[in-house]
Amino acid sequence: MSQLRFLSYLSLPEIQRIVRRRLPVLRNGPAWTTGELAAFARQIPGIHFAELLLRQEAILHRTVNWEALNFEDKRVVEIGCGPLAGYGPLVIFCGAASFESAEPEWSWDLFDREVISAQYLRVMHADLVALYGDRMSFSEFTRALKERMTIHETSFESAPIKNPVDVVLSQSCLEHVFPIENIIARLAKIQNAATRFVHLVDFGNHYPTVSPFEGLYDGPPEHYLARRGQAINLNRAPDLIKLFHAHGISAIYVPTRVNDAYSGLIHPWWRERYDNGGLFTHLALFAGPTTP
Numbered sequence: 001m002s003q004l005r006f007l008s009y010l011s012l013p014e015i016q017r018i019v020r021r022r023l024p025v026l027r028n029g030p031a032w033t034t035g036e037l038a039a040f041a042r043q044i045p046g047i048h049f050a051e052l053l054l055r056q057e058a059i060l061h062r063t064v065n066w067e068a069l070n071f072e073d074k075r076v077v078e079i080g081c082g083p084l085a086g087y088g089p090l091v092i093f094c095g096a097a098s099f100e101s102a103e104p105e106w107s108w109d110l111f112d113r114e115v116i117s118a119q120y121l122r123v124m125h126a127d128l129v130a131l132y133g134d135r136m137s138f139s140e141f142t143r144a145l146k147e148r149m150t151i152h153e154t155s156f157e158s159a160p161i162k163n164p165v166d167v168v169l170s171q172s173c174l175e176h177v178f179p180i181e182n183i184i185a186r187l188a189k190i191q192n193a194a195t196r197f198v199h200l201v202d203f204g205n206h207y208p209t210v211s212p213f214e215g216l217y218d219g220p221p222e223h224y225l226a227r228r229g230q231a232i233n234l235n236r237a238p239d240l241i242k243l244f245h246a247h248g249i250s251a252i253y254v255p256t257r258v259n260d261a262y263s264g265l266i267h268p269w270w271r272e273r274y275d276n277g278g279l280f281t282h283l284a285l286f287a288g289p290t291t292p
Contacts, residue, residue: 032083032110037083037084037113037116038116041116041119045123046121046122046124046126046127046128047127047128047131049087049090049171050090052200053069056198056256059254059256060254060285060290063254064252064254064287064290067292069198070292071091072095073096073097074091074095074097074167075097075100075167076096076098076099077099077100077101077161077169077190078101078168079101079173079177080177081101081106082105083105083106083107084111084116084120085101085151086101086103086169087169087171088145088149089124089125089128089145089149090128092149093125093128093141094128098148098149098150099149099150101151101159102151102155102156102158102159102161103151104154106153108151121138122138125138156177156183157183163190163192164190164192165190165191165195166196167197168196169197169199171200172200172201172202174286175201175202175233175235176233178230178233180233184246187247187249188247193250194289194292196288197286197288199286200283201237201283201285202282203236203281203284204216204259204282204283206231206232211259211262211263211264212282213259214262214264215228216234217266217270218267219269220267236278236281237253237277237278237281237284238274238277241286251287251288252286252290253284253285254284255281256283257281257282257283257284258280258281259282
């Protein structure tokens with residue numbers, strides 16, 4: 001598929017993010033306008049992050065006897081929360097003492113606009129009340145976000161997050177960071193043996209192709225990066241679990257979507273390093289420990 005056809009499938013914010021990754025001079029700004037962020041908010045249901053976490057924890061409970069995360073009075077960190085604060089509103093509603101993240105595209109000024117409150121936060125609050133009960137009013141909810149949510153407009157490696165934290169989350173983030181070793185090393189510094197974490201990683205090409213691996217394996221990684229830019233780092237699931245363990249983080253690895261129907265070209269570079277499990281795991285969870 002041509003690069004122009006790839007771009008034709010994407011929204012304006014997605015195209016902007018790809019452009020910033022390709023052209024270093026444009027990274028980290030100027031990012032979102034109010035209209036763009038409002039349009040992005042309309043694409044995401046208020047309950048989106050709760051649904052993601054409930055689904056992921058259900059998979060973990062079935063496969064490794066996972067005990068659900070409890071955010072009450074916990075210090076929660078997310079890697080790269082995005083311009084709408086990611087898991088932040090959910091964990092604050094569920095009683096977290098604090099939520100902290102690092103997001104170069106973050107803007108409190110934009111997030112605090114009335115249009116975001118009306119189209120995103122109010123909808124989210126109503127859904128959270130339906131799901132978790134009437135824990136706080138909408139005004140209490142928005143006040144709690146301002147008081148207990150800290151998002152650093154910087155890279156995760158340089159964010160002044162103090163250790164230890166109680167819970168670490170990320171949603172389709174670890175496949176985008178360069179170099180990933182620095183992120184894992186930073187996690188090792190802010191976690192301890194009791195820190196619980198759930199990371200969902202997407203090992204596909206992040207385009208709506210028939211196969212999620214189309215174009216990934218045609219040549220060595222440097223060939224893909226030269227064509228597509230630094231949008232994904234091309235680490236496979238075995239690489240990531242080794243990195244966690246090498247930095248002393250006792251992660252478990254649960255594939256949640258395997259797609260082995262790929263019939264395209266696979267360069268010898270990939271076959272020499274990975275079996276079918278490594279090549280065709282599309283989505284996976286990296287989590288631990290299973291109980292508090």
